[in-house]
Amino acid sequence: MASQLNALRYRVMTWRQNGMAPPTRQTAGGVELLQSPRGAARNGLDSGRILIDSVADGVGSARVERVAILLRDLSGGGAERVTVNLANELAARGYHVDLVLFRPTGPLLAIIDPVVNVVDLGVSRYRWSLWPLIRYLRMSNPSALLACMWPMTVLAVLAKAVARIDSRLLVVEHKTWSADLATKPWRRRMVSASMRLVFPHADARIAVSEGAADDLARFSGVLRSSISVLYNPVVDGSVLAPEGDGFPPDSWWSGNHRRILAVGRLVKEKDLPTLLRAFSHMRNTGHPCARLLMLGEGEDRHMLEALVGELGVADAVDMPGFVADTRPYFRRADLFVLSSATEGLPTVVIEAMAAGARIVSTDCPSGPRELLQDGALGRLVPVGDVAGLAQAMVSALRDDPDREALRSRAADFSVSRCVDDYERLLLGRRASS
Incomplete structure (x- = not known):
């Protein structure tokens, strides 16, 4: 049984376009969505196909818990970099990590650990992302979903509700929105209203500093007591390692x-x-x-x-x-x-x-x-x-x-210390020391 499930690895399965249900989720082992139909077509697969991967560990084995992290792309910003750090460390701790991207682009792709699965939703605009995200959630039903930065945070709450899954959902904001949108009143009202309506339906709300949490509460109308502060995982053991001279320019x-x-x-x-x-x-x-x-x-x-x-x-x-x-x-x-x-x-x-x-x-x-x-x-x-x-x-x-x-x-702000905190909030357990 285990060998048969493992043989599904990188098998291409046809996506039903005629109104029938998509491929069902394997119960003896997870099913990993690596390409949405749009992404598969763009990358040379037949239109309307998805690449899936069995992650079965064998008959009777405990299911490896899946953690999904939603991000637009991997451009070279600080928020994207620390999200990659988080994904890499969770994967190193034995979780099955899906890094779910609108499009798998950006220079930080190069630093993703090979054991982290990059899920391409195959969309370039926010308005096209909701249904591919719903399809992914229905297929994978992760134990936890972490959505990073508006509007991905709002989209994740909506997608989970439509998908009718029981994943634990966390939303994290990296900005001080009041200052960021101080000169854009119409956009400020839109972002604030969407957070006020949607964020209470997430299982947890996260800000990356005390100041950002205070601002998020004022900006969104969400109770400050309902916002957790989790620092970004930035520093690992190699940061202080000696390096040679001669770097450009x-x-x-x-x-x-x-x-x-x-x-x-x-x-x-x-x-x-x-x-x-x-x-x-x-x-x-x-x-x-x-x-x-x-x-x-x-x-x-x-x-x-x-x-x-x-x-x-x-x-x-x-x-x-x-x-x-x-x-x-x-x-x-x-x-x-x-x-x-x-x-x-x-x-x-x-x-x-x-x-x-x-x-x-x-x-x-x-x-x-x-x-x-x-x-x-x-x-x-x-x-x-x-x-x-x-x-x-x-x-x-x-x-x-x-x-x-x-x-x-x-x-x-060490990776180990900060991911301990994320692990507790994502999966509701005491992180290993």
Whole structure:
């Protein structure tokens, strides 16, 4: 029996298009949906087929618990990166993990553990995602479903209700929505109303910091007492491992100048124009030999490149794009700077602490103040304050940081510790120590 079930591995089964029920879920072992019909067609399979996989461990064996994690894609943002960390660690603990994506795109695909199953819903727009998600849930009926970030959080609640499954459903938000939508009143009303109506039907609601949880309660109208705070799994044992020299760009890596680092998507929320103006001001008032490295990619690239030229700092700013492994850059940097206007819990600040780096951050909502313990572990400046940011950068370069205290604080965000908390909330059990 077990051998027959295992023989189903990667077998293509026809999806009934004539109104009949889809392939039934195997009872002696799970059925793994790897491709939706739309995704299968795009990837060269016959239209209307699904790839399924038996995960039977043998007759009479305990069923491996399936955890599904819903995310739009694997673009290079902090929320996506920590979600991959979570998926990889849950899989390492023996769970059958499905990473359910609208489309399997993005640079973070490269760091997914091979034992994590990537489920392609095969959609590019939110309005097309509900029925493929319902089909996936009906076939797999995971023990737990974690939906990450609106509108995936709202869609997951609706899909579970229509699918009529008994999975435990958690929704997690990584933003401070009030600040993020402060200048978009119509969108603010839409997002807030959808959360207010739908979130009470989830089994648990999660925010990634105390500040983000407070904001989510105010923004959505959901009781603050019903929102759990679970920190992001960021730091693993390899973060502090020694690495060699010689990483590009050499103009930043080598030489006697001071190395300033910024890491994040090139988007409006990161307020990188303020950082560039502060850097220009800093070079004119105290550190003419400093160089700035901005790692990341995003829609504001052309605007930022134009601003670099206008400020006359093109010979001192490098923007090489997205880098999958930023650890050597954090260790090499003399100073890490976060200029964001809004955050939830900035992963990059945690990574800088793990490297023992000097840190300057805007005091944006929310996360930096909570992470840096009210400024004890790094300098905090008001959002959008060019002169204040420049002065803090100059002053920070004179500081002798308490690297042990920084690394000790970063340990609060270890993958092992944070996934323990997720495991308890996802599956209602005491995590292994």
